[in-house]
Amino acid sequence: MRHLAMREPRITGRRALAAVAAGLIAAAGLGVNAQAAPAAPAPVPARPAAAPGHQGLALTPPMGFNNWNSTHCRDEFDESMVKGIADLFVERGLKDAGYEYVNLDDCWALPERDADGRLVPDPKRFPNGIGAVADYVHSKGLKFGIYTSAGTKTCSDIGFPGALGHEYGDARQFADWGVDYLKYDNCNNQGVDAKQRYTTMRDALAATGRPIVYSICEWGQNKPWEWAGELGQLWRTTGDISDSWSSMSSIMKANLALAPYAHPGGWNDPDMLEVGNGGMTDTEYRTHFSMWSVMAAPLLIGSDLRTAPESAFDILTNDEVIAVDQDPLGRQGEVVSSEGGRWVVSKELADGGRAVALFNEGSRAQRIETTARAVGLPQARGYAMRDLWKHSDAGTTGTIAATVPAHGTVLVRVAADRKWAQYPPAVDVSADGDTVTEAGRTERITSRVTDLGGSAAHSVRVALTGPEGWRVTPRSATSARALEPGGTLATDWDVTVPEGTSAGDRDLTLTARHRTRSGAWVTSAVPVTVRVGVPLPAGRTALSDAGPLSSSNGWGPVERDRSVGESQAGDGGPITVGGREFAKGLGVHAPSSVEYYLGGACSEVTAQVGVDDESGDRGSVAFEVWADGTRAASTGTVTHADPALAVLADVSGADVVRLVVTDAGDGVDYDHADWADLRVTCV
Template sequence: MSRALFTAAALLGTCLSATPALAKTAYDGVWLFDETPPRPGVTMMEVKSKGDHIEGSVTTLWYGPVEMQNPRIEDGVLHFTARNINDKAHPTQNWSVAIEDGQARLKGRIWESDIDSKGRKSKAKDASERAFKFTALPPLGAPIPSKIAATPPMGWSSWNKFDEHIDDKTVRAMADAMVSTGLRDAGYLYVNIDDGWQGQRDANGVLQPNAKFPDMKALTDYVHSKGLKIGIYSSQGPRTCAGYEGSYGHVQQDAKTYAEWGFDYLKYDLCSGEWFYADADTVKRSYYEMGAALQATGREFIYSLCEYGRFDVGSWGRDVGGQLWRTTGDITDDYPAMAKIGFDKNGNPDWAGPHGWNDPDMLEVGNGGMSADEYRTHMSLWAMSAAPLMMGHDLRETSPETLAMLTNKRVIAIDQDAKGVQGKAVRKQGAVEVWAKPLVDGRVALALFNRGETATSLPLTPADAGLAKVSRVEDAWSGETANRLPAAYSVPARGAVMVIVGS
């Protein structure tokens, strides 16, 4: 080699050796989070990079691995977004990671949970120990037949009053009150435990109740001894809405446990399952999986689908084994929220009928957030809608006025009518709506709702009921009868009139 060529080659080698390989980022590797809020329960972060390309995920107890979207380093800080499962207007949420004293400080928000946690650097082998264990959904099978819930279920549920703060003693007290107040005899049958009963799984994966429920079989036996039935709650996700153990990966096992304990009703709430089952196909299959598991136990269950009215649930709810399906998000104890659901979010009437019902959520009657007129509207709307009647107040504190409202036999009969028709608006005039609900005996229930802020007066006509004439009128709330409709009905602000008419 000539001296000139050698010199050129040497210089080139010097230049090449002086150009280091692209360095990994300071965030590359496995980071373990040992102390983090339970919701969403961040356990690990994994980051890897190649040149300018960065990818990674944050593993949580609620949602499994949360993929980093558009990860990038700006001013030494790793920024990324994560998909937001509950806000179509804001489909992503911002996250960041900064290295502080050798730890990764992770900050962000997912759904309603704020995250600000520190993780320690660890080895790759630790990632396998904390890796989320995915489970596969079975395909949809043949429609699951149902011969129960010929009329909308009636009962009580713990959530609206007690939230997750429910226990064995309170459930027994509610069963006692159902009997002593006459609510059971009025038709309220189910005593349902909502979220907050779950403990941990044993070595075999069998879910145990927490310390507030020392003996589930003894509890169900007690409720059954009162001539009542009892319900329980779960989610197809890893966590329930309140952060307790869900049924993800244990569906058949949990259904068997509920049957062995003696439960008669399951409310199945999508909650963290939204992350895994985010389209119509996977949501349907996740509900079918539990519906088939309940059927396989050989025990009769009311199956309540709680997925907030997504993907036209009423059009397929029966096929997955459901007898009722939520049409909306959670109700709250105030008139605007109740009215929005009752008037506008109560489901397609074509979907409702014997063995399958639109569920606009539980009753707030008796919880104190509305006036008597507003609660009467609430009860009238649910009755006209053929909705499940699930009370949500402390039954031990039921006032005489509330008890009279909840046990009115004519109002209950409208809700429970065997024809199973969901009533709907037949006339709207300003803030006033007239609803009609055909009944099995040929009569028609009519309701006059005043959604306005001042009292109003409006007539009801035979045409509202689809009749040529009306010769029998019974006031559903007072029981007063007449042989014709009055010239007009006076309806208080946010109030209702409900009558049963026949020709």
């Protein structure tokens, strides 16, 4: 079934179940804003034996294509599209990069079986039949996959024939067509035990004698990671992904908690890739691809490659990142730390090294640091480090650090190396973070360039540039003849924000340049975020009338004086809690965070909070008010059945107030939340 991790109440049918992802996050202790490294996982039972029959399948995570994320059941899903994808796999180097499966999803069949109980391909979509399409895919040196459900009907609103009660006949039909991969969904299952349903199809596939990769799409409802390794080669761990940051990141965090269950021939599946569909930035798509690779997840392209931008191909064909995913040791990356949204995830590799992801969950650039020992490497004098997106090498004495943009990921490959000092030194470039100021003010920012390697960085130069109209003036040295190992060039800068600048985060660019021992020049550029606030007027003010410093939302945008509706701004209804309508406030959807600048001049924030009535009989959230990193108020769990609850938070002296809504630990299920009558009192 396809249902979003973050969903809106007006969507029915395919999104009718609660998302599993956020519930797994809560169960694993990995909250939306985790403040500490998670505890060591509980002991995991011995991994189950591989599925009988076709041993040796999917010894590395499957790579390929599935049409669902880009087409759903629309008319463009047809024989021409499938053949076009196969052509592009060859023409654009995807086949050479390791992608091999071209898979159909739902809607390929007619709504009814024939008189003999056989599935009938839709003659409009596939006029030459499924076997002919499979033959075409095979002619390109690729493999072919198909879809059905472990129920009486599939998951589309139309409801095409499912395989429950027809397993052996359908499996035989798939084998006769030349199918190499089966995605087996979970809709309309009539309450039949999940393991029983998926075992029957396992046996039916084995009876055909054809090696068919078996993808168990059970959405994680019955903890398939504990039993599906006996049946198939991959199992879905969460609800369906959608093309949004909140969906992708919540699913990622849920899947990270299941690292001990992945192994060659058995993979945790956090769902398909959204790269190229347009709902996220390229930075977020690189995080998506990096983290799926670190998690040893199947890499199934979910965009229509015939119309995808060139940037999508650049991401999808990064062979160094793919090599991390396809590493033959078959380990899934494990969380080392996650404090303050600064995630470090380490994946053990077959060569003894580690792939290390520095992932910034936050909405502003952050410096993330770890060590070679912390990520599992042995004690050594030094280590070789390869940046898999920059494709550059460096040597480090053990510190692994980078300034990572908002929602970005730096992915490096690190190993102990006796020749580490011969590599160019790793150079860490960073600056003070979380600077808060106002238009017209001048703030002091200190940047640092540090040599982390075993040789000197020569002719070091540093520059800080701001948006147009900003004045940036160095107040100390901006160059050094050389930085010896461990040395730092610290530079003070006065940054003046132009009058009239509106509220919000602004990125400056810190650029450092140095020459290596070989004479080569290395340039690094990192973002430096300055937070610009606009003072609130004296008296009692509705915060929905002010511009926020930042905002994030689980579904759609944060709405002013409206509830959250669909995915577009302004499409919500009146803010209504417990039958009471409010003219002012914010409509949000968990998980959500909205920040406002107070400048130390305000005393209290008040609101009436609750789950919006549009959620019906669903939804449970928790509201929190944070003042400069200190929690000033919290509600505990608030459900759809509760009336509006009064909140009063003391924010005296705080520069920034942050309004947080979480899913209350039970998963994200129509969690529309309202900060009704949200007001602040200032002097």
